[in-house]
Amino acid sequence: MLNRDEVEHLFELARIKASDEELEKLPGELDSILAYAHKLSDAPIGDIPPTLSFAPSLKELRRDVETTPPESDTEMLRSSFPEREGRFLRTKKVFGE
Amino acid sequence: MPVLSIIRDLHEKIETKKISAREVVDSCLKTLEEKDQNISAFLHVFDSRAREDAERVDAKIAKGGALGLLEGIPLAVKDNILIKGERATAASRILAEYTAAYDAHVVEKLKKEGSIFLGKTNLDEFAMGSSTENSAFGPTKNPHDISRVPGGSSGGSAAAVASGMAPGALGSDTGGSIRQPASFCGVVGFKPSYGRVSRSGLMAMASSLDQIGTFGNSVEDAEILFRAIEGRDPLDMTSVEVKEEVPIKNEYRIGVPEEFFASGLDPRIKTIIEKTYTKAEGHGFRFVPVHLPNASYALACYYIIMPAEVSSNLARFDGIRYSSRAGGDTLFDIYKNTREEGFGHEVKRRIAIGTYVLSHGYYDAYYLQAQRVRSLIAKDFEEVFKKVDVIITPTAPNLPFKFGEKTENPLSMYLEDVYTVPVNLAGLPAISIPAGAVDALPIGVQFIGKRFHDYELLWCARQYETALS
Numbered sequence: 001m002l003n004r005d006e007v008e009h010l011f012e013l014a015r016i017k018a019s020d021e022e023l024e025k026l027p028g029e030l031d032s033i034l035a036y037a038h039k040l041s042d043a044p045i046g047d048i049p050p051t052l053s054f055a056p057s058l059k060e061l062r063r064d065v066e067t068t069p070p071e072s073d074t075e076m077l078r079s080s081f082p083e084r085e086g087r088f089l090r091t092k093k094v095f096g097e
Numbered sequence: 098m099p100v101l102s103i104i105r106d107l108h109e110k111i112e113t114k115k116i117s118a119r120e121v122v123d124s125c126l127k128t129l130e131e132k133d134q135n136i137s138a139f140l141h142v143f144d145s146r147a148r149e150d151a152e153r154v155d156a157k158i159a160k161g162g163a164l165g166l167l168e169g170i171p172l173a174v175k176d177n178i179l180i181k182g183e184r185a186t187a188a189s190r191i192l193a194e195y196t197a198a199y200d201a202h203v204v205e206k207l208k209k210e211g212s213i214f215l216g217k218t219n220l221d222e223f224a225m226g227s228s229t230e231n232s233a234f235g236p237t238k239n240p241h242d243i244s245r246v247p248g249g250s251s252g253g254s255a256a257a258v259a260s261g262m263a264p265g266a267l268g269s270d271t272g273g274s275i276r277q278p279a280s281f282c283g284v285v286g287f288k289p290s291y292g293r294v295s296r297s298g299l300m301a302m303a304s305s306l307d308q309i310g311t312f313g314n315s316v317e318d319a320e321i322l323f324r325a326i327e328g329r330d331p332l333d334m335t336s337v338e339v340k341e342e343v344p345i346k347n348e349y350r351i352g353v354p355e356e357f358f359a360s361g362l363d364p365r366i367k368t369i370i371e372k373t374y375t376k377a378e379g380h381g382f383r384f385v386p387v388h389l390p391n392a393s394y395a396l397a398c399y400y401i402i403m404p405a406e407v408s409s410n411l412a413r414f415d416g417i418r419y420s421s422r423a424g425g426d427t428l429f430d431i432y433k434n435t436r437e438e439g440f441g442h443e444v445k446r447r448i449a450i451g452t453y454v455l456s457h458g459y460y461d462a463y464y465l466q467a468q469r470v471r472s473l474i475a476k477d478f479e480e481v482f483k484k485v486d487v488i489i490t491p492t493a494p495n496l497p498f499k500f501g502e503k504t505e506n507p508l509s510m511y512l513e514d515v516y517t518v519p520v521n522l523a524g525l526p527a528i529s530i531p532a533g534a535v536d537a538l539p540i541g542v543q544f545i546g547k548r549f550h551d552y553e554l555l556w557c558a559r560q561y562e563t564a565l566s
Contacts, residue, residue: 015415015433016433017437043473050472052468055335
């Protein structure tokens with residue numbers, strides 16, 4: 001059974017601020033979903049390997065070619081920055097004092 | 098009688114100048130204006146751009162240039178697929194003001210074909226849901242009964258095609274998000290084999306399951322759009338080039354998996370699907386009972402793998418790069434506040450499950466176990482496909498439901514995907530086509546094909562569609 005503190009910790013790990021309403025609702029909801037998922041432990045897996053990806057071979061990686069996109073494209077990317085200073089993305093300090 | 102391809106019909110009329118491309122676009126925009134106030138299929142409409150594009154096609158015809166099949170054909174695009182210079186919100190508050198800086202590979206291909214984009218369609222936030230009720234901008238209504246959901250997550254695209262606003266549309270399908278709304282809205286919805294269509298420019302939800310696919314009023318329309326968008330793209334390393342020849346056979350064997358017609362399925366849907374068998378038998382189909390014994394684990398498996406991938410894919414929406422940022426004294430506070438304000442409840446719930454199943458001590462028990470069960474499910478399909486050409490199942494266990502009916506209980510909403518998720522787990526192609534109706538509410542039947550045998554599956558679906566018409 002997940003409790004309120006554990007859900008709060010999960011939200012902290014996922015970088016989401018948890019509201020009181022969510023901390024009220026989510027333990028029960030997550031419990032019912034995880035309880036349902038528990039049926040997987042009955043599956044006759046034997047020694048079958050996991051399917052981690054459908055990616056074909058890694059032998060065919062594309063060539064690493066330097067390209068310079070037109071300034072208008074780069075500006076379009078920059079225009080979605082929430083905060084900017086000239087050509088730069090502005091944010092709070094990444095490293096503390 | 099084969100079902101009429103609206104795209105082919107429009108193409109012939111445009112080419113022979115019976116109608117201009119501009120008139121086709123105007124007629125779609127008129128229908129949209131009249132009907133979308135009640136349906137809410139579109140989030141953004143590009144009326145002036147669409148009209149200008151149509152005029153370019155008409156100018157080409159006036160000069161006597163040859164016309165491609167999709168030239169001048171108006172299409173709708175799900176709002177989690179990028180069109181350069183246009184808004185792309187994925188129906189999330191966190192991207193409410195975001196404008197795409199490049200074209201998705203599929204959009205680039207359709208632009209080269211000369212298609213015209215009418216606008217972007219509504220969806221459940223980041224494609225998470227089965228009803229469009231999780232859209233931050235309000236739900237789409239089912240054109241057959243506006244008190245009911247259109248299905249989801251590509252509910253906007255399905256409703257746009259069903260109500261005649263667009264002759265075709267693009268959607269995405271991670272666990273049934275094209276096929277289930279196609280079934281609920283009475284149109285055709287096709288999810289190609291994983292890898293057959295590039296995912297570049299599709300906002301990632303669960304990368305090992307996501308696939309872009311097509312909607313139309315007939316199998317041929319869905320196929321015409323698929324032919325235009327499929328193929329290898331260097332920007333998606335899981336995409337592949339497939340050379341497929343459809344074998345000519347006198348008889349096609351259809352596997353009927355008992356497990357998909359058992360408890361949990363509305364008996365009225367079962368009756369309608371079983372009634373189609375007699376008609377199909379006259380068209381060269383033979384029905385063979387088959388078993389997919391591990392399919393009963395598919396939904397549980399999906400609800401571990403999908404949230405795990407969601408939790409990592411959605412980490413990029415942190416208030417730093419993409420349009421919206423909440424206040425906060427530290428970087429950490431900005432992340433937390435932006436995500437709390439920007440994401441809806443379902444998205445947060447899935448991120449929380451994903452974070453839990455990937456955390457230390459639970460990874461083996463949940464995530465790795467689910468990936469092993471996934472192999473088991475794929476192996477079941479491989480065995481069955483040694484005996485049959487395609488598999489038939491219902492698309493959804495229930496009729497289109499009322500708004501609010503399943504929002505309080507997440508598991509009951511998740512059960513809507515019970516017949517569609519096994520297909521994504523195994524990377525197979527599948528299509529939903531209309532099979533009939535109960536009380537004027539449409540019902541779809543799903544056909545599942547062998548991996549990379551997409552055209553063979555489409556061929557069978559076309560024969561079946563003809564048998565039912």
